Structures are given as C-alpha cells and as structure tokens.
Amino acid sequence: MKCHIPSANVKVLAKAIQTLSRIGDELYIQPHADGIYFRTVDAQRSAFATFDFHRSFFLHYSSSSNQASSSQSQAQPEICKVAMKSCLSVFRTQNINVEMCKLFFSNNGRMLVFQLVCRHSICKTHHVPVIQTETLQANYNKSTARNKLLTQSKLLIDALQNFSNNQDEITISVAASKMILRNFTETGEFMKNTVRTEFALESTEFDSLQIGVDATVTFNLKELRALLSFAEVCSLPVSGHFDNTPGRPIIFCVNNQPAFDAEIVLATMSSNDTSTFSQSQSTISQRSVNESALRKRPSTSIDPSQSTQKRPTPATPSTPQQPVLSQPPITPQIHTEIEEIQQLHWEDDEEEDSTDSMNTTQTDAVVLAYDSDGESGK
Amino acid sequence: MPVQVSTVVDAEESQYQLVFRMDNVKSIYHLLKSINFQPRATFFATDSGLKVSVESAKCCQANAFIQTEIFQEYTLQPTDESVSFSLDLNVLLECLDIFGDANSNSSPTALMLRYQGYGHPIKLLLEEEDVVTECSIRTLEVEELANFDFTSDDVINKIILKSEPLKEIFNAIEPSTDIVEFNLYSNEPIVKLRTVGYMGEVEIDISKDSDMIELFQCESDSTSKYKYCHFKKALKALAISQKVSIRTDDGGLLCMQFMIKNDCGHICFIEFHCLPVVDDD
Numbered sequence: 001m002k003c004h005i006p007s008a009n010v011k012v013l014a015k016a017i018q019t020l021s022r023i024g025d026e027l028y029i030q031p032h033a034d035g036i037y038f039r040t041v042d043a044q045r046s047a048f049a050t051f052d053f054h055r056s057f058f059l060h061y062s063s064s065s066n067q068a069s070s071s072q073s074q075a076q077p078e079i080c081k082v083a084m085k086s087c088l089s090v091f092r093t094q095n096i097n098v099e100m101c102k103l104f105f106s107n108n109g110r111m112l113v114f115q116l117v118c119r120h121s122i123c124k125t126h127h128v129p130v131i132q133t134e135t136l137q138a139n140y141n142k143s144t145a146r147n148k149l150l151t152q153s154k155l156l157i158d159a160l161q162n163f164s165n166n167q168d169e170i171t172i173s174v175a176a177s178k179m180i181l182r183n184f185t186e187t188g189e190f191m192k193n194t195v196r197t198e199f200a201l202e203s204t205e206f207d208s209l210q211i212g213v214d215a216t217v218t219f220n221l222k223e224l225r226a227l228l229s230f231a232e233v234c235s236l237p238v239s240g241h242f243d244n245t246p247g248r249p250i251i252f253c254v255n256n257q258p259a260f261d262a263e264i265v266l267a268t269m270s271s272n273d274t275s276t277f278s279q280s281q282s283t284i285s286q287r288s289v290n291e292s293a294l295r296k297r298p299s300t301s302i303d304p305s306q307s308t309q310k311r312p313t314p315a316t317p318s319t320p321q322q323p324v325l326s327q328p329p330i331t332p333q334i335h336t337e338i339e340e341i342q343q344l345h346w347e348d349d350e351e352e353d354s355t356d357s358m359n360t361t362q363t364d365a366v367v368l369a370y371d372s373d374g375e376s377g378k
Numbered sequence: 379m380p381v382q383v384s385t386v387v388d389a390e391e392s393q394y395q396l397v398f399r400m401d402n403v404k405s406i407y408h409l410l411k412s413i414n415f416q417p418r419a420t421f422f423a424t425d426s427g428l429k430v431s432v433e434s435a436k437c438c439q440a441n442a443f444i445q446t447e448i449f450q451e452y453t454l455q456p457t458d459e460s461v462s463f464s465l466d467l468n469v470l471l472e473c474l475d476i477f478g479d480a481n482s483n484s485s486p487t488a489l490m491l492r493y494q495g496y497g498h499p500i501k502l503l504l505e506e507e508d509v510v511t512e513c514s515i516r517t518l519e520v521e522e523l524a525n526f527d528f529t530s531d532d533v534i535n536k537i538i539l540k541s542e543p544l545k546e547i548f549n550a551i552e553p554s555t556d557i558v559e560f561n562l563y564s565n566e567p568i569v570k571l572r573t574v575g576y577m578g579e580v581e582i583d584i585s586k587d588s589d590m591i592e593l594f595q596c597e598s599d600s601t602s603k604y605k606y607c608h609f610k611k612a613l614k615a616l617a618i619s620q621k622v623s624i625r626t627d628d629g630g631l632l633c634m635q636f637m638i639k640n641d642c643g644h645i646c647f648i649e650f651h652c653l654p655v656v657d658d659d
C-alpha cells in the first residue's frame with residue numbers, strides 16, 4: 001500500500017484520527033482495492049467506528065497487490081493494528097503547513113510510515129510500529145433500519161449542548177414527526193439532585209426525518225459527540241439509522257462521496273415502552289406551538305406536573321451496552337435486553353408551583369425537573 | 379571575618395557596586411523567564427552589560443546577555459574583582475512581576491536595582507503609576523559554573539535559522555521522547571532531527587533550499603545525541619526569539635544562540651549550551 005494525501009485532506013485525516021482516538025485506543029488500518037479503512041472499537045466493544053477513504057481522497061493510491069515488483073510473498077493485503085496514540089502524535093501540531101502526506105509500510109510491513117511534506121522544505125517522517133496484522137469487522141446493516149434522520153451536525157451539537165458534559169448516555173425517542181432527546185441515568189431512578197433534561201426536535205428541523213416505527217433507544221453519547229465534531233469540521237450532514245428492535249445498534253454516518261464516508265455503530269438499550277414518550281410529548285407540544293421563530297431553542301417539558309412517569313431500567317445497569325462487534329472468525333452476536341419498567345411518582349406541590357411560574361415567564365428556556373423530595377414513590 | 383566586614387563597610391560608605399535603572403521591566407522579565415529552568419541564577423556585571431547564567435546538572439547551561447543599552451542607567455563601580463552574585467530566579471521573577479501585569483499591555487513598571495557587594499541583598503525598587511514597591515532579595519554564594527569552552531576554532535558546523543518554523547518542529551516533538559539526535563550533513567538533507575520514543579521514531583529533515591535557512595556552513599557531517607529533557611530547556615528561549623544560530627563543535631557540544639528583539643527594539647541574546655550523550659559503544 002502506498003498513498004499520497006493532498007494538503008486539504010490531511011486535515012480531514014487528522015480530524016478522523018482524532019475522532020477515532022475518542023472512541024478506541026487502537027487503530028486498525030485496512031487498505032483495500034479502492035481505498036483505506038481506518039477503524040477502531042472501544043474497550044467494551046460497544047462502539048465501533050469506521051472511516052472509509054476512497055480512491056478520490058488520495059492524490060495517488062495503490063494497494064499492496066499492485067506492487068508486485070519486490071519478491072514479497074504477501075498475497076494478503078497489508079492490514080495492521082497500531083497504537084492510536086502514535087498516530088495521534090503524527091498530527092499533533094496542526095499549524096505546521098503540511099503540503100502532502102505519504103502513507104506506506106516499510107520494514108517488511110512492520111512499520112507504518114507517515115511522511116509529512118511541510119512548508120519550508122521540511123519533511124517529517126513518523127515510523128509507527130505495527131502491533132499486529134489484524135483486522136476488524138463489525139456486523140451490522142443500516143439499510144434495514146426503519147427510522148432514518150438526516151441533519152446538519154450543528155442541530156445535534158446545539159441540542160446536545162443542553163446536556164451536561166459528564167452525561168454518559170442519552171435516550172432518543174421518535175414518534176409522530178418528532179424526536180425527543182432525554183438524558184438517561186443508569187439507576188433508572190432519579191436522585192434528589194439529578195437534573196432531568198428533555199429536548200424536542202420537530203421533523204421540520206431535520207433535513208429529513210423518516211419515522212418507520214416509534215422507537216426509544218438509549219446509547220452512549222461520547223462517540224456521537226466525537227462524530228459530530230468531525231462532521232462540523234468538515235461541514236457535512238450527519239445521518240442516523242435506528243430501529244425499535246431491542247439490541248439493534250444505532251448507526252450514525254457522515255458521507256462525503258466520493259471521497260470518504262464515516263460510520264459509527266453504537267450499542268443500544270431500547271425500550272418498547274412508548275407511553276413515556278407520548279406523555280412527555282403532550283407537554284412538549286403545548287410549549288412549542290408558536291416556536292417557528294424559536295425553533296432552534298430547546299422546548300421544555302416539566303415532569304413534576306405529570307403524576308406518573310415510566311422509565312426504563314436496564315437489567316444490568318453497570319454495562320448498558322451490548323456487544324455488537326466481533327472479530328471475523330466469531331459469528332456476530334447481538335444480545336437483547338428487555339428493560340424493566342419502573343414507575344416513579346412525583347407529588348410535590350411546591351415544585352409544581354415553581355415550574356408553573358417558569359412556564360409563564362420563560363417558555364423557551366430549558367426547564368429542568370427535579371425529583372425534589374423523598375415523597376416520590378408514596 | 380574582619381576582612382569581609384571591612385569590605386562591607388567600605389561598600390556602604392562608598393556607593394553601590396552595581397546600580398541600574400530601566401523604565402520598563404518587561405524587557406528583562408521575559409528574557410529571564412525563558413531561562414528559568416533552574417531556580418539558581420548567577421549574575422555577572424561587566425562594563426558591557428549583565429550576563430545571567432543558569433545551569434542544570436553541569437550538562438546544559440543558558441546565558442542571557444543584557445547589553446547596557448537596554449538600561450536607562452547602568453553604573454558599575456570599577457573594582458578589581460568581578461561583580462557577581464547568585465540568587466533565586468523564581469523570587470526575582472516574582473518581584474519583577476509584583477504588579478502582575480507582565481503579560482498585559484498596561485502601563486510599564488520601572489525598575490531600579492542596587493547591589494552593594496558580597497554578602498548584601500539586592501534591592502529592587504519597582505514603580506508603577508506612583509505606587510512604589512521595595513524588594514530585597516538575599517544573594518547566594520556564587521556557584522561555580524561549568525565552562526563550556528566553545529571557541530570558534532572548534533566549530534565545525536554552523537547554521538542560522540528563522541525561529542518560527544523551528545518552533546513548530548521542536549514543539550511537535552513527542553514529550554515522551556528520550557533522545558534527540560541532531561545531524562548536520564553537507565549533502566541533502568542538510569539537517570536531520572531524529573527522535574525515538576514510545577510512540578515510534580520520528581525523523582525531521584530540512585532540505586537545503588528551505589527558506590528558513592539563512593546561513594549554512596558544514597565542514598564535515600556531524601551526528602550527536604542529546605537528552606530531550608536537556609534539549610527542551612531551550613524551547614522557552616526559542617519561543618521568544620526571532621533567529622537561531624546552531625553550532626556544533628568536533629566534540630558534539632551544541633551551542634544555540636537565540637536572537638531576541640524586545641518591545642523597544644533592542645536586541646538581546648540567549649546562549650544555550652548542551653552536552654551530548656556519549657554512546658557506550
């Protein structure tokens with residue numbers, strides 16, 4: 001494999017590696033006849049990311065099989081696993097003006113070489129040791145997903161900004177031309193000081209939102225944030241594919257045909273219970289009636305006004321993700337977990353009063369609901 | 379010791395051995411800060427100016443040269459012995475930045491420094507907008523500094539570079555790097571910087587036609603290795619410099635000279651010496 005990457009695309013590659021580094025610690029590089037895959041999987045094997053750079057991404061590309069010049073008996077393509085940190089350090093300084101990046105294997109495939117040709121006639125050569133010749137393949141199919149969304153990355157980034165940075169998981173619900181983002185806590189029970197945030201997005205906000213089936217899925221937020229920041233830098237739209245089948249992964253894609261495309265596959269917990277959604281939906285519609293001007297702003301939902309709230313609890317709270325990935329020899333497995341439903345009650349007059357006053361004063365603010373007293377569950 | 383007492387009395391009676399005054403303390407503050415890799419600094423006052431030396435483990439040494447032009451007033455009493463003192467550089471820097479605006483563009487702080495002689499503290503008067511602070515810093519015994527005998531006869535290779543691209547190169551060196559290998563060749567590539575760390579191996583080549591090279595003299599190919607932890611001590615000085623002259627002698631001793639232009643347009647120099655790592659084989 002030998003390829004030359006032009007200056008503008010070096011930044012894309014650098015950002016791609018940075019995105020991958022936020023997901024996994026090892027980078028799998030897989031050249032194929034028509035480009036290179038850069039892939040990673042996280043330590044729990046609950047998130048998989050792949051960047052596929054096509055031939056047109058490169059100035060010049062030749063996969064190893066074309067180079068039959070040397071007496072290499074390597075019939076198989078040069079696939080490798082390298083430490084993410086080593087690759088990250090190649091692009092550590094962005095401000096060096098890179099004119100071209102060459103990528104090839106040396107030392108009989110034991111070293112991966114990044115050669116950066118920079119301004120001022122400087123040439124930086126990074127020799128990254130290959131850890132293993134191993135490949136990574138995830139088994140998933142996004143085409144069967146019944147719910148599809150397509151949006152500019154900004155919309156989701158803005159929406160996610162309303163959630164705290166240490167929020168690990170997020171729940172997405174879709175029904176009736178609307179998508180609701182909600183923060184998720186592992187215990188299923190909201191503690192006294194837990195902030196609950198809900199954020200509704202109308203279908204008109206999206207470039208497209210196809211809802212084939214009402215669904216509620218919960219997945220890790222970290223990886224989505226990583227992909228969104230990549231999409232933002234490249235100013236590309238993001239698409240999402242998911243279903244209501246329990247255990248099916250949610251897939252987010254960034255497409256820039258014909259140069260490259262990126263996908264992340266995230267394990268989900270799904271809940272068949274849509275009553276949660278319909279309840280909160282009613283509150284949301286009240287508040288986002290005249291929102292055409294305020295469309296980008298968060299809608300609100302005030303939970304204490306609802307006397308009952310159903311909430312999924314994972315069967316194994318500590319590890320909500322299921323393995324969606326496997327090494328090629330192993331047959332893919334997707335576990336299913338059916339969540340228990342737990343009921344929570346809010347009976348707090350004082351809280352209702354305060355939120356009512358909020359209603360009147362600031363309809364467009366995020367109103368956060370608290371399980372404010374030990375009275376819940378009475 | 380009676381002899382010392384009498385010299386102290388003499389000094390008090392006469393004048394201070396060294397007095398200097400400057401309108402803007404910033405011009406030396408940043409200079410001194412860039413060599414602050416060891417707390418103990420030694421000041422040598424001569425007729426041409428001040429030399430401030432900082433040394434680490436006798437392996438690397440930085441000297442800042444502050445010419446008299448930078449001072450608005452500079453008085454050195456003619457004495458037989460050289461006027462020198464050591465002090466804690468951190469304390470001095472803290473005093474110089476006592477108004478806390480060294481990094482902002484607010485009104486300048488004026489400085490007057492007086493030194494009576496051996497055994498006396500240095501006295502600083504700092505003034506900003508009619509607020510005067512008086513500081514007194516105890517001086518330490520002058521430490522013996524390694525003499526990096528870098529005579530121009532032994533210089534085999536010399537290169538003058540623009541600082542800006544070099545900063546980017548040096549800053550991109552992985553912090554976990556242990557050894558930096560510095561090669562100068564008479565043929566392409568003329569400069570090769572090689573680092574080996576946990577993350578792999580990095581080679582940085584600079585070719586002859588690079589616009590960052592202002593002067594290049596190479597008598598014979600040279601290769602020498604330096605500890606990155608020593609090498610990186612020069613990075614702060616590099617960061618504020620405009621040009622760098624890098625010289626190596628036949629023993630592998632590295633001498634980097636940084637040309638630094640301060641706000642008032644005066645030029646100061648920082649010299650950095652670093653001993654090579656000797657291969658076992």
